[in-house]
Each structure stands twice: as structure tokens, then as C-alpha cells.
Ligand SMILES: Nc1nc2c(c(=O)[nH]1)N[C@H]1C(S)=C(S)[C@@H](COP(=O)(O)O)O[C@H]1N2
């Protein structure tokens with residue numbers, strides 16, 4: 165299948181200036197319309213110029229006639245212009261003490277705040293630009309943020325971690341003491357329980373950054389929590405729960421079941437993607453609770469208390485609970501169930517031409533590995549099984565993709581993930597049948613993107 169350059173929407177659509185820019189304010193429909201129009205005009209000029217240039221060259225139309233080159237490729241005589249960087253001297257090795265940054269042409273790939281959700285207070289959210297990312301790792305500088313009381317850059321030499329409660333003797337660790345212990349490095353996603361929350365209410369948030377951008381995936385490094393508990397002589401029989409507490413103003417406190425701790429999966433991390441944690445992610449210590457909602461991944465971790473009952477703290481009594489149809493609250497929801505989303509094409513992007521596209525997206529499950537992802541381009545009537553790109557890791561993001569030839573007609577694109585326990589991601593109808601309509605958190609419904617004839621992609625809900 166020929167891949168014509170101009171057809172590739174890629175994640176670029178929301179990044180570099182040549183392509184479509186992400187609307188700064190998604191509530192501003194006028195601005196979104198203007199950007200769409202600019203993108204389309206740009207494309208038209210490109211085709212016109214390409215053909216004018218091609219007509220001036222005899223060799224290229226010949227190659228075209230033989231079908232060796234696709235129209236928009238052979239027309240681009242820019243290949244004959246020797247650019248400055250092929251002639252002059254490049255820049256010197258980075259100055260001593262420098263830390264690398266992305267290309268200036270990628271300056272639109274940023275975390276963003278949703279004006280509808282976040283105020284500029286310390287209790288806020290920033291979303292990761294899922295539409296611009298490849299593979300499964302979130303670059304540390306683009307990791308989503310959720311702060312209940314602002315972030316801090318804590319001096320690691322002053323930071324302490326205490327283990328107390330049902331232990332032989334309360335123990336206080338310095339960071340140096342923790343970093344001397346045997347460490348594990350593991351890839352895991354962290355998803356805020358509030359990810360995709362606005363869509364419960366049928367509110368069509370325009371881009372995947374805002375619908376699903378409260379998820380990120382990193383390689384974390386640290387010491388299994390069970391090691392620290394054993395060092396403090398924790399009573400692992402009477403001790404059924406561990407309270408994790410953060411050091412900043414929110415005093416974030418969450419109960420972690422001892423069963424999870426004993427499995428060896430929970431760890432106290434200081435590393436993220438090969439370097440120390442970023443301050444926004446809890447530097448110098450954060451709890452990693454694979455598969456469990458983000459709020460349990462306590463940042464700036466300062467205390468772990470072993471107890472025999474759930475602690476029912478303020479953070480477990482106000483937020484991240486689900487109001488059920490029968491009027492009861494589901495309080496200790498912790499596992500993030502199987503979920504997926506197509507990131508390209510997705511809301512806010514524009515398909516500039518009909519023809520080939522690689523549909524791609526992310527799938528995950530808090531219960532283990534993703535087993536299969538199906539993709540529909542007709543609103544869920546027919547499904548095709550997507551390719552899972554390696555690696556496929558438990559409780560980590562999994563990248564999937566599917567070849568697609570767009571015929572230029574309206575299409576509704578969806579993905580449906582299944583995990584190794586056999587759990588299948590529900591439709592909105594199935595989810596509402598069980599959970600009712602009053603939930604805010606833990607929305608793992610199938611996402612639908614409508615590709616309009618104009619090529620514009622919109623967030624829609626299919627009932
Ligand atoms: N100390 C502390 N830990 C915290 C929070 C916080 O505000 N303070 N927010 C929690 C919530 S609700 C989420 S979703 C994740 C967000 O992690 P991130 O900011 O690294 O993406 O951290 C959790 N741990």
C-alpha cells in the first residue's frame with residue numbers, strides 16, 4: 165500500500181508549527197476552527213507547489229508514470245536544495261553541565277492544564293500529551309501531574325522516612341540508607357482515578373490529552389516496601405494494612421493492603437526513567453503501587469504505618485469514591501480496570517487526505533498484562549484485532565496499532581482492550597448499567613473518535 169507523505173497525520177498534528185497546533189483553550193471553539201482551516205489551507209498550497217515543480221522536471225513525471233513515486237513525494241524538489249546544515253559547521257558539544265532539551269520544533273509538545281478543570285491554584289492537574297508520544301514510556305518532563313497542595317523540590321539530605329505502627333521498633337531511614345539496599349527497576353503505568361472523569365457526564369472534551377492524559381508510564385527504581393517493613397520488624401501477621409503518608413502540605417494519606425505489599429510488587433521509588441524522580445513526581449521518594457489508582461502512589465513519602473485495619477483517612481473519605489446506583493459509596497476502589505484509547509487519529513487532529521493511516525493507541529490493565537486489543541472503524545459494529553507492539557508488560561502501558569485505509573467517509577474509531585484475566589473493556593452503556601450515572605472516578609469505557617468527511621476528528625459518545 166503506497167504511503168503518501170502528506171497523508172500522515174501522525175502525532176505531529178498537535179506538535180510542530182507546520183502542522184496543527186493544539187488549541188490552548190479547548191473551550192474556545194472559534195480558535196479550534198481557525199487552526200483547522202489553517203492546516204487545510206497549508207495542505208492545499210503544498211500540493212499546488214509540488215505539482216508546479218514536478219512539471220518543470222522531465223525525469224520525475226517519468227518516474228511517476230512508472231508508478232515508482234507517489235505524487236506528493238516526487239513533486240517535492242526540496243531534496244535538490246542543499247540546506248545550511250549540509251554545508252556549514254554544526255554546533256559544538258553541549259557546554260559542560262548542560263541537560264538536553266527537545267528540538268525547538270517540538271515546542272508545542274507540552275503538558276497542558278484544562279481551563280474547565282484546573283484553576284491556577286496548588287490543587288491542580290496537568291495532562292500528558294498522549295497524542296504526541298510514541299511507544300510506552302512517558303518522557304519525565306511530560307509526566308502528568310496531580311498535586312493536592314502544590315509540589316516541592318525537597319532537599320534529599322534532609323528528607324526522612326519513618327516506619328512505625330505494628331513494628332518491633334519504629335525506624336527512620338535516610339535516603340542514603342534506602343539507596344544502599346537491593347533495588348528493583350520496573351515499568352508501570354500510573355493513572356489518576358479521575359482520568360476520563362469529565363466524559364462520564366457526556367461532556368465532549370476535545371483532545372485525548374484532556375480525555376485520557378492523566379496517565380503516564382515510566383521505569384521506576386526503588387526498594388520493595390516489604391524489605392523496609394522487615395527491617396523495622398513489622399508484624400506481618402497482625403499487620404493487615406499499611407498507611408502511606410506524604411510530607412507536603414496535603415499530608416496525603418492512603419491505606420495499602422498488606423497482601424499487595426507481601427506480593428513484593430509495591431516499592432518505595434527514588435528513580436524514574438534512569439534518573440532520580442522529578443520534583444513534580446515526588447522527589448526524593450514516592451510509593452509505587454502497580455495497577456492501583458494514582459492517589460495511592462504517595463509522593464514525598466515520609467511515613468509508613470503498619471496497622472490491623474484500614475485507616476479511613478480524609479483522603480479515603482472524600483475523594484476517589486464511587487457513588488453507586490443504590491446510593492452507597494464504593495470506598496476502597498483501588499485497581500484500575502482494563503482500558504484503552506486510540507491516540508491517533510484522535511480529537512483535535514485532522515486527516516489531510518484519504519488513504520493509509522496507522523491507527524495507534526495505548527492499552528493497560530491494573531490486573532496484569534493486556535491480552536488483546538480490537539479496533540473498530542464503524543462505531544463498534546465490526547472489530548479487527550490490532551497488533552500489540554512489544555514489550556507487553558504487566559501493569560504497564562501497551563502500544564497497539566492497526567493498518568487502515570480511510571475512504572474519506574465519516575468513520576467512528578474505537579478500541580476495546582481485554583486483559584489476561586479475560587476482563588473486556590465496557591461500552592458506556594455497559595458501564596452505566598452497573599455503575600449508574602453519578603460516578604466521577606474510574607471511567608474505563610470505550611472511547612469513540614468521529615472522523616468527519618472534512619478530516620476533522622471529534623470526541624463523540626456512542627450509546
Ligand atoms: N504527597 C502527595 N502524593 C500524591 C498526591 C499529592 O497531592 N500529594 N497526589 C496523588 C494523586 S491523586 C495522583 S493521581 C498521583 C499523581 O502523580 P503525579 O503527579 O506524579 O502524576 O499522585 C498521588 N500522590
Ligand SMILES: [Mo]
Pocket residue numbers: 310355356357358458459
Ligand atoms: Mo489522582
